Amino acid sequence: MSNFFSLLYNELFKIYIRKSTWVMYIILGLIAIGGAIIMSSIDDVQPTNYTDNWQEELQEENETLQKDNEEFGYSFNDEQIMKNEYLLENDIRPLNYGAWQYTLENVGLVAIVSLLTIIIGSSIISNEYQWGTIKLLLIRPISRNVILLSKFMAIFVFALLTMIFLFLVSMLGGAIFFGFEGFNPSTVIMTGDGFEYVPIVGEVMSEYGYRIVNLIMMTTLAFMISTIFKNSSIAIGVGIFLLMGGSIITGIFSQYDWSKYLLFANLDLKMYETGNVLIEGMTLGFSITMLIVYFVVFVALAWIFFNKRDIVNQ
Amino acid sequence: MSNVALELTNVRKKIKNKEIIKDVNLTVRQGEVYGFIGPNGAGKTTTIRMIVGLMDMTEGEIKVLGKSIEKEYKDAARNLGAIVENPEMYPFMTGRQNLRHFARMYEDVPKGRVEEVVSLVGLDQAIDEKVSKYSLGMRQRLGIAQAILHKPAVLILDEPTNGLDPAGIREIRDYIRRLAVEDNVAVMISSHLLSEIELMCDRIGIIKHGELITEQSVKEVSEETEETEIKVILDVKEIEAAIDVLSSLELQGEKEGSQLVSLMPRESIPQVVNKLVEAGLTVYGITGVKPSLEDQFLELTGGNIIE
Numbered sequence: 001m002s003n004f005f006s007l008l009y010n011e012l013f014k015i016y017i018r019k020s021t022w023v024m025y026i027i028l029g030l031i032a033i034g035g036a037i038i039m040s041s042i043d044d045v046q047p048t049n050y051t052d053n054w055q056e057e058l059q060e061e062n063e064t065l066q067k068d069n070e071e072f073g074y075s076f077n078d079e080q081i082m083k084n085e086y087l088l089e090n091d092i093r094p095l096n097y098g099a100w101q102y103t104l105e106n107v108g109l110v111a112i113v114s115l116l117t118i119i120i121g122s123s124i125i126s127n128e129y130q131w132g133t134i135k136l137l138l139i140r141p142i143s144r145n146v147i148l149l150s151k152f153m154a155i156f157v158f159a160l161l162t163m164i165f166l167f168l169v170s171m172l173g174g175a176i177f178f179g180f181e182g183f184n185p186s187t188v189i190m191t192g193d194g195f196e197y198v199p200i201v202g203e204v205m206s207e208y209g210y211r212i213v214n215l216i217m218m219t220t221l222a223f224m225i226s227t228i229f230k231n232s233s234i235a236i237g238v239g240i241f242l243l244m245g246g247s248i249i250t251g252i253f254s255q256y257d258w259s260k261y262l263l264f265a266n267l268d269l270k271m272y273e274t275g276n277v278l279i280e281g282m283t284l285g286f287s288i289t290m291l292i293v294y295f296v297v298f299v300a301l302a303w304i305f306f307n308k309r310d311i312v313n314q
Numbered sequence: 315m316s317n318v319a320l321e322l323t324n325v326r327k328k329i330k331n332k333e334i335i336k337d338v339n340l341t342v343r344q345g346e347v348y349g350f351i352g353p354n355g356a357g358k359t360t361t362i363r364m365i366v367g368l369m370d371m372t373e374g375e376i377k378v379l380g381k382s383i384e385k386e387y388k389d390a391a392r393n394l395g396a397i398v399e400n401p402e403m404y405p406f407m408t409g410r411q412n413l414r415h416f417a418r419m420y421e422d423v424p425k426g427r428v429e430e431v432v433s434l435v436g437l438d439q440a441i442d443e444k445v446s447k448y449s450l451g452m453r454q455r456l457g458i459a460q461a462i463l464h465k466p467a468v469l470i471l472d473e474p475t476n477g478l479d480p481a482g483i484r485e486i487r488d489y490i491r492r493l494a495v496e497d498n499v500a501v502m503i504s505s506h507l508l509s510e511i512e513l514m515c516d517r518i519g520i521i522k523h524g525e526l527i528t529e530q531s532v533k534e535v536s537e538e539t540e541e542t543e544i545k546v547i548l549d550v551k552e553i554e555a556a557i558d559v560l561s562s563l564e565l566q567g568e569k570e571g572s573q574l575v576s577l578m579p580r581e582s583i584p585q586v587v588n589k590l591v592e593a594g595l596t597v598y599g600i601t602g603v604k605p606s607l608e609d610q611f612l613e614l615t616g617g618n619i620i621e
Contacts, residue, residue: 007418007419
């Protein structure tokens with residue numbers, strides 16, 4: 001087994017020794033901190049700091065929001081107003097904006113982590129062909145399955161490390177520009193059944209967790225495509241297109257009942273928590289089953305092609 | 315006779331109904347250097363890819379120290395070291411990082427082995443530079459280094475002299491001979507240039523259109539030449555007259571530039587000299603040329619197959 005960790009180490013070494021990987025991290029870091037810089041430097045979007053008079057402040061805020069609503073003839077502030085009312089009713093002091101909330105808002109950047117993981121996952125096999133090193137890799141006393149597995153695992157170690165990086169940079173940026181709310185602050189969030197007062201740490205974990213499903217499935221798909229076609233451009237293209245356009249595709253076909261069998265219809269498991277289930281009759285169990293089926297098919301295809309192939313020149 | 319290290323039995327390879335390798339049988343013994351010669355496209359690399367397990371064979375069996383590459387892949391691969399085609403390494407890593415990377419793929423490569431191998435192939439100076447900066451010769455050395463990291467019993471080198479200058483070829487030649495003699499390694503070297511590897515091989519096999527058409531030991535070949543016809547160059551002023559003299563002895567001559575070239579047994583040479591002098595021709599010189607292995611094989615294979 002120590003042998004497997006050597007292989008995993010090799011794969012991670014080859015990812016992290018390249019400058020292009022560090023460029024990815026720098027870009028991700030800049031985006032993750034950039035939001036905080038913009039927010040803290042523009043007055044309009046700067047978060048309110050509530051004082052001990054928070055009840056009055058909330059009421060004032062609601063009046064302003066109400067006015068805005070009337071002015072624009074559209075009730076886009078309703079959610080905020082309701083949230084403020086909930087705080088007042090339950091006598092909960094609103095949490096001042098800080099690192100945790102900034103990190104929670106940065107959850108959208110997991111899409112960028114997915115993007116980077118797709119790029120890594122698409123090239124981890126095809127690069128070896130391109131460099132010609134696949135020959136030197138596959139003449140060792142190690143079965144092709146184990147080599148494939150070590151590469152597959154390396155992709156997800158990369159994803160995990162990148163996710164941690166995103167989390168830490170967001171926390172750091174949030175803390176520098178807005179302050180730190182403490183180690184286990186709670187906040188009010190909207191769920192399917194109205195508002196709830198919950199610890200923010202759990203919320204951050206579950207939000208990031210839900211997005212990992214998409215990351216894993218799209219990366220596995222890209223990995224399979226690149227293993228079959230030995231070409232990273234096709235895999236990256238398809239992976240990113242589906243990552244971005246998956247929800248649109250689901251939207252187009254959602255009128256048909258069979259669309260629940262599409263991969264994209266099952267990627268967002270959060271819908272079972274909020275209650276906005278895409279197609280009637282879908283359940284959490286159904287989606288998880290579908291995800292597992294797709295995952296197994298992708299991995300099996302990659303495995304079959306990688307094992308059967310004669311290694312010849314590109 | 316020492317033990318068989320590498321054995322190919324009735325190996326065939328078909329790709330899309332085209333038979334690329336046709337029933338190849340060959341063995342390489344421990345401590346022997348086997349030259350695997352053939353033009354580009356004859357099936358050298360395909361054979362090598364099958365030996366190292368990069369390609370499946372359609373039929374037949376390949377054994378490394380008695381272990382089948384198909385059925386006991388790990389045991390067979392453990393005893394194999396190889397360069398297949400160009401010695402490509404990770405360009406963004408240093409030579410040392412590359413070697414460590416491959417050393418980690420074996421369970422039993424001791425710590426100091428990388429450094430040991432580096433000095434064996436003479437790369438100490440450049441080992442901490444990125445491979446992208448290496449010359450082709452340096453890459454060849456690094457390729458050999460990665461192939462011998464784990465002290466394999468069978469070493470397969472595909473075109474190891476490609477891109478090397480004569481000094482580099484000589485160095486590799488010495489090194490390979492040493493591996494065979496001192497460490498008892500069975501070495502298989504492929505090349506399309508017979509002359510480059512002729513000196514380091516004990517035995518040579520020629521492959522053409524996927525068939526092993528002849529196999530001979532290098533010594534055997536040179537002994538044989540003592541008795542068979544050799545090429546004789548006659549530097550004579552009156553070429554036409556000399557051709558007549560040769561035909562009177564039932565020999566044939568051909569004009570090549572200002573000289574006359576003929577094939578004859580060594581024993582006929584004195585007779586020819588006598589006749590030429592008797593005929594009063596102006597003879598500047600007579601040279602017997604011992605045919606190189608290459609000439610012989612050209613003859614054997616009936617055509618200019620060696621590119």
